[in-house]
Amino acid sequence: MRYKLPVTPSLDTVLFDLDGTLLDSMALIVASYTHVQQVHPELPPRDRAAIMAHVGKTLTATFEEWSGGASAEAVETMVQTYIRHNLEVHDQWVRPCKGMPELVEVLSGAGVPLAVVTSKRRKATLMGLRFLGLLEPARFGVLVCGDDVTRGKPHPEAVELALTQLEADPARTVFVGDSSHDLEAGKAAGVTTVGVTWGSAPRDALERADADAVVDTAAELTAFLRARGLP
Numbered sequence: 001m002r003y004k005l006p007v008t009p010s011l012d013t014v015l016f017d018l019d020g021t022l023l024d025s026m027a028l029i030v031a032s033y034t035h036v037q038q039v040h041p042e043l044p045p046r047d048r049a050a051i052m053a054h055v056g057k058t059l060t061a062t063f064e065e066w067s068g069g070a071s072a073e074a075v076e077t078m079v080q081t082y083i084r085h086n087l088e089v090h091d092q093w094v095r096p097c098k099g100m101p102e103l104v105e106v107l108s109g110a111g112v113p114l115a116v117v118t119s120k121r122r123k124a125t126l127m128g129l130r131f132l133g134l135l136e137p138a139r140f141g142v143l144v145c146g147d148d149v150t151r152g153k154p155h156p157e158a159v160e161l162a163l164t165q166l167e168a169d170p171a172r173t174v175f176v177g178d179s180s181h182d183l184e185a186g187k188a189a190g191v192t193t194v195g196v197t198w199g200s201a202p203r204d205a206l207e208r209a210d211a212d213a214v215v216d217t218a219a220e221l222t223a224f225l226r227a228r229g230l231p
Contacts, residue, residue, distance in 0.1 A: 010229040011192060013168040014107060015159065016140075018118040020055060020178035020199025022100045023128045028093035029055060032086040036063075039081050043067055055200035056181030058119045058152035059083070083121065090127055097198055099218025101132050106222075108139040110231035115142035115162040117175065117185075119152050142166050154184035159191060174228075176221065180209035194224060 019025045033051045037043050043066055054062045063078040064070070070078075107114055118125055122145040129135040129143075142165045144158045151157045163170055175186035178199020186193040187210060195206030195214045206214045215221045225231075 011172050011174050011225065012229065013113045013115075013166060013173040014225070014230070015115045015117045015162050015173060015175040015186075015191070016104070017056065017175075017177035017179070017182045017199075018116050018120055018125060018128055020097075021176055021182075021196055022097055022104065022116075022134075023132060024095040024097050024198075025093065025128065026052070026055070026200060028086060028090060031089065031093060032082050035085040036078055036082045040078055042070075043078065052200040056119055056153050056177065056179035058146045059121075061152055083124070086124060087127065090124070091131055094128065094131055096132055097196075097218070099222075101134060103218050103222055104134055104139050106231055107225075112230060113166045113168060114140045115144060115166055116140050117144045117153075117158045117162050117182075119146040119158075119181075121145055121147045153179075153181040154188070156185045156188035159185050159189035163189065163191070174212075174225070178206075180205050183209035183211050192228075194221060196221065 016022055019029065030048055030051055037045050046066060059079045059082055060075060063075045067075060104114065116125065125143060125145045126135060142162050144162045146152055149157045149161060159175055163173060170190035174192040174194055175182065176194045176196060177183060178196045179201045183193045183195055183206065192212045195209065195211040197203050197206065197214060197216050203214055213224050215224060
């Protein structure tokens with residue numbers, strides 16, 4: 001566990017990314033991108049490292065970049081190919097991130113305002129939360145998904161929307177994510193940021209993104225939150 005600063009403000013609100021933070025979906029993401037490349041051979045192939053570097057960005061932004069100027073219609077066709085495959089095989093490929101559903105349960109049970117802020121579209125987000133057992137009853141007061149914003153992470157729009165809907169103070173809010181895109185969005189929105197190393201990005205990438213803390217386990221994340229006034 002690494003803290004950038006020895007002291008941060010007391011916190012009362014927690015925002016979580018989904019993929020790679022709460023839900024271990026890295027294998028699913030790689031499988032779905034690989035499927036798109038097979039269906040759309042005009043899309044230049046990308047290896048696992050390149051795919052992981054784009055986790056946290058929207059599908060549209062990723063395929064716009066990878067296709068090198070394809071039309072909006074072609075990009076949307078790629079997006080839909082990804083989504084169909086992703087939803088069809090979802091539960092076969094995902095797993096809970098160790099200790100994270102339990103941490104959410106503790107925070108929710110203590111009445112801490114919680115939100116999910118994800119680039120994943122709403123249908124897939126609901127499927128992931130249902131798989132984790134965190135959907136019914138709902139543990140999150142707010143879900144901000146990729147189809148709720150016009151500018152995806154690393155732009156702060158999604159984080160700012162969650163703050164507005166929760167009526168939360170950025171100075172007392174923490175955003176927990178596994179990618180540099182999460183951390184950059186959180187920084188731009190003025191919240192404390194924590195990078196987790198069990199998702200898409202290596203530790204050095206999270207540190208370069210100027211995270212306030214980088215943690216290796218759910219237990220370390222719990223200790224960080226408790227040291228800042230959370231249950």
